[in-house]
Amino acid sequence: MDKFRVEVLRSTPNPQQTIWSAMHQDYCEELVWEQRDTFPDEKKAGELVIKHLLAGGRGHYGPIEHPQIVFNVGYFPHSLMQQIRTHRVGISFDVQCLAGDTAIALKKTDTGINESRSIKALYELGTTDLNIFKTLEIIVLDEKKQTFTTGKIQNVVCSGVQPIYRLTLSNGKHLDCTTEHRLLTTEGWQTMAAAVGLEGSNQPASAHVTMTKSCQLIAWDTAQSFKQVTVEEVEYLTQTITYDLEMQGPWHNFIANGVVVHNSFRYTGQRIIDVADGQRDVEDVFYLRPVGHYDNRQGKKYFYSEAQRDEDKAWCLAACERYRQRINEGLAEEHARSLIPFDARQHFVMSCNVRSLMHLLDLRWKKDAQLEAQKLCELMYEHFEAWCPEIADWYSKNRAKKARLSP
Incomplete structure (x- = not known):
């Protein structure tokens, strides 16, 4: 179980204050937004939520459904994921993608083909010529020799609309990708979110994110050199159509805007x-x-x-x-x-609100629950405690591991 991981991709800021404002609106004739300058601080808001919603046992749980938290769960067995997805949580799998204009480094040929093409162009090329990938070669990193070589594309996939973030690099370039795309860093393969310690929200009304960790990526240039570049800034861009490559192997990586990135984890085995x-x-x-x-x-x-x-x-x-x-x-x-x-190990993204998170903890953190589920809840609770400290403390004292009927 030492490989199990739970990380936070993003969460609603000031969650207890958000719950308090929803609770207050239920009994206020005025628009509570106009009173935002006089809202109680986060700690006081949590105490009021406990007093008027949770401790009172009145069954008025609607306001606690507003704040959202998104977890990245990794290395748990497939059977655990199947159990968790039966509860009131949203789950998706390994959505790692790139923006359509991302340049993919190609091998030079005698036919005059460009040294790079956008991933969207490669996708469109594959839909019109099914045999193109039999001959087209792209630049990949030989991870054993630490040298660049060439590999062939298995497929180019369109992954639909996903939230995209821009990483601005010290060499003047940028990479637009999802939080889950795996990048080769000086510390090994990491998702973008984990590599930069991404925190914040991607909601259009408050689209602000920050990086909390320094990060050096492995990069390539046209001279075939191997170098490091520093991520200087991360910003949320928008939601847009995204794409990814599947490589034939033995090396399952490619060069995207000059950076070594992992290929798709769409199931290839x-x-x-x-x-x-x-x-x-x-x-x-x-x-x-x-x-x-x-x-x-x-x-x-x-x-x-x-x-x-x-x-x-x-x-x-x-x-x-x-x-x-x-x-x-x-x-x-x-x-x-x-x-x-x-029980192959599986990574997934899981979203909860405060109510559904406590519901999950109620049912899967009890003493007779599957051990792996208990470990998941233990790791999730650590983040819950940091996110909603007053509510989490109330939960720990009144509901945790007691197998009570969840609200």
Whole structure:
């Protein structure tokens, strides 16, 4: 469970004050916006919300649905995600994309083709000529030799409308991408949001974000050189049509506006093949519980031994090898993936309001809940406490781990 991660992509600022203003509007004849200069501060607003909404037990929970928080959940087993998505939360998966005008570095050819094309142009090219990607080569980074080489595109995908952010770089260039796009930094592969410590809102009325971490990206130029560039500023741009590439491998990256970025995580099963080829550790891709004593709601009590765990790990590796064999024999990914173990590690984005977050904690942080769900709730609560300190403290004292019927 040490790989499990929960990070905050963004959240409503002053959430307790927002709840108080909604509560106040319910009983105020005037427009509360006109009284905004006299709103109680965040701490006092939280205390008033507890007194008049939560502690009173009046069932008036509507106002606490207004503030939103968006989590990026990583490395949890697939079975956990299936459980969580049955609750009143929004979940989506690994949406990592680039703006349509992002320049993709191409290999020079004798036919006069440009050294770069926009990702949108490549998408349109693929829709008119299905064979173009058989010969078209783009620049990629050989991550073992730390040198630039070439690779072929598997597909270019249109990912629909997504919120886009601009990273302004120290070399004068910029990169427009989603928070989830993975970038190669001096600390390894990281999502954009994690790399720069992104905080703030992307709501049109208050579109303001800040970077809280310094970040150096790995960049490329036309001289094929390998260098570092610093992210100097991050700003929210807009929501627009986005695109991404799928690469054939062995290197699943490409050059976008001069920066090394990861290819799409749309399901291709490459990470399964990487395990079979020895390029990834099997436990980076599949989840196995630690050695130890366990029990569950059905009364089963047992010890999961190291020998059993080693056998299960070997079975996961054998499944990866069978998957690679079937892919090489021509099976489609959606067919071959039925051969792999169920609990592949999965990343997802989850959005909650204050009410639905407490609802989730009520049901999945109780003592007889699945251990992995309890760990998720533990990590989420840490962010809840930092975001809504007074409400989270009330929750901890009155509801946490008590399995009460959630509001």
